[in-house]
Amino acid sequence: MEASFAEALAAARAGDEDGFVAVFRSVQPTLLRFLRTLGHDLAEDAQDIAAETWVRVTRDLAKFSGDEHGFRAWVFTIARARLVDARRAAARRPVSVDADAEFADRADPVDVVGCVEELISTEAALATIGRLPRDQAEAVLLRYVVGLDAAHAATVTGKTAGAVRVCAHRGLRRLSELVEQRDGATGCNAHAPADGTRGERTGKDAR
Amino acid sequence: MSQQTDDRVRSLLEAAAAPSEAGPVPGEQEALAAFRATVPNRSGRTRMRTHLTPARTAAATALSAALILAGSVSAAAAGALPDSAQSKAHDVLQTVGVDVPTGTDHGQAGEHPDHPANHGADVSLTAHSTGPGPDHGQAVSTAARDKTTVDDTSVAPGDTEATPNNRHGTTVSELAKSTEPGPSHGPTVAAEASGGKARAGGQGTTSGDEAHGKSGAKHGNSDETHPSADAGSRSDHATDGQTKAGEARGDHGSHGDTQPQ
Numbered sequence: 460m461e462a463s464f465a466e467a468l469a470a471a472r473a474g475d476e477d478g479f480v481a482v483f484r485s486v487q488p489t490l491l492r493f494l495r496t497l498g499h500d501l502a503e504d505a506q507d508i509a510a511e512t513w514v515r516v517t518r519d520l521a522k523f524s525g526d527e528h529g530f531r532a533w534v535f536t537i538a539r540a541r542l543v544d545a546r547r548a549a550a551r552r553p554v555s556v557d558a559d560a561e562f563a564d565r566a567d568p569v570d571v572v573g574c575v576e577e578l579i580s581t582e583a584a585l586a587t588i589g590r591l592p593r594d595q596a597e598a599v600l601l602r603y604v605v606g607l608d609a610a611h612a613a614t615v616t617g618k619t620a621g622a623v624r625v626c627a628h629r630g631l632r633r634l635s636e637l638v639e640q641r642d643g644a645t646g647c648n649a650h651a652p653a654d655g656t657r658g659e660r661t662g663k664d665a666r
Numbered sequence: 667m668s669q670q671t672d673d674r675v676r677s678l679l680e681a682a683a684a685p686s687e688a689g690p691v692p693g694e695q696e697a698l699a700a701f702r703a704t705v706p707n708r709s710g711r712t713r714m715r716t717h718l719t720p721a722r723t724a725a726a727t728a729l730s731a732a733l734i735l736a737g738s739v740s741a742a743a744a745g746a747l748p749d750s751a752q753s754k755a756h757d758v759l760q761t762v763g764v765d766v767p768t769g770t771d772h773g774q775a776g777e778h779p780d781h782p783a784n785h786g787a788d789v790s791l792t793a794h795s796t797g798p799g800p801d802h803g804q805a806v807s808t809a810a811r812d813k814t815t816v817d818d819t820s821v822a823p824g825d826t827e828a829t830p831n832n833r834h835g836t837t838v839s840e841l842a843k844s845t846e847p848g849p850s851h852g853p854t855v856a857a858e859a860s861g862g863k864a865r866a867g868g869q870g871t872t873s874g875d876e877a878h879g880k881s882g883a884k885h886g887n888s889d890e891t892h893p894s895a896d897a898g899s900r901s902d903h904a905t906d907g908q909t910k911a912g913e914a915r916g917d918h919g920s921h922g923d924t925q926p927q
């Protein structure tokens with residue numbers, strides 16, 4: 460897999476469209492998940508931000524040098540910068556979390572099987588991660604969804620590798636608490652955060 | 667954190683990182699367009715493809731060059747090139763044994779003031795513009811002599827009848843000069859000039875026709891070197907407005923004193 464991505468990346472850098480498409484299809488899904496999870500309050504702009512990211516990537520692709528992890532880290536660094544720019548426009552505007560509305564509209568709480576299936580779906584999992592504090596969600600996404608190691612994730616976030624590890628660890632622990640709360644509840648709709656904020660996030664949460 | 671919780675978290679993370687469905691992903695066309703705009707010349711799909719191999723390209727180039735060369739040589743052989751180009755073509759092709767006209771061989775009468783074809787017209791103009799009098803014949807004779815610039819080798823084939831030998835004009839000229847002015851001057855010179863075919867009419871005026879006859883003799887002299895003027899041109903300088911030439915061979919030296927039969 461690594462070799463094929465490296466070959467596609469090399470071809471894309473040489474101007475080959477097939478190589479670029481292969482690279483794009485490998486990166487874009489996780490990029491959209493990253494943007495939608497961290498910018499769920501800006502969900503409508505996730506694809507626009509991704510498009511802006513790829514414009515920048517294609518512009519500087521020929522000058523890039525590095526391996527797959529380096530390339531992904533570069534792409535997500537650009538995307539994160541664009542996300543921060545987009546968030547600044549709504550920095551002080553309270554927004555609701557779409558996942559909460561999704562959870563509120565769930566089916567019969569006693570349908571445990573259905574709740575579990577929905578819980579482990581990609582969108583539901585991302586929605587759960589999106590309920591974490593932003594730095595924790597960012598670290599968890601980069602480490603466990605995008606697949607970067609601590610060093611590359613630190614490059615993306617502008618933190619040290621140790622800070623990324625700490626954020627990721629806290630994020631996982633927070634996810635466990637959310638799961639335990641859900642398991643301890645009598646119904647599947649018991650996904651509210653322990654602090655009872657129901658996931659509402661304000662602009663001051665943004666970095 | 668229980669083991670069960672760890673498993674649930676692991677499952678949650680795996681679900682979050684699950685591979686997406688195969689096929690185009692959202693935003694692919696936009697990104698591809700950006701890619702094409704950034705690297706249009708290096709893109710394999712946007713690169714224009716040609717079916718011309720190097721061998722075919724070389725063959726096409728050689729064929730084009732051959733066609734251009736053949737066309738140029740044909741134009742040079744036909745004398746259709748401009749004078750400067752025709753001269754250069756003449757020089758170049760002469761080195762390879764191909765004879766083509768020079769740049770000045772194909773000029774038309776009237777294009778150049780010194781062109782031999784204009785000789786008759788020039789002399790005729792002098793004859794017409796000079797009024798009758800003692801100097802008329804001399805003026806026409808001078809014009810005929812001065813404007814003779816072409817050597818005998820350029821005499822047209824049709825002129826060989828008028829100048830069976832190059833001394834004919836000289837003979838007529840000398841006769842015109844040596845004959846005393848008088849009523850018989852014109853007929854004498856005319857008879858010599860026409861080889862006996864012209865008959866003197868005797869109606870010419872005495873004073874003026876004497877000079878006319880003399881000028882006609884001078885005119886005959888000019889015919890030695892007369893190049894390729896056509897019959898009309900020669901007729902022009904043979905007739906000064908007072909005389910009409912009836913025969914082509916009788917027009918030399920028949921100014922004023924000769925009438926057609």
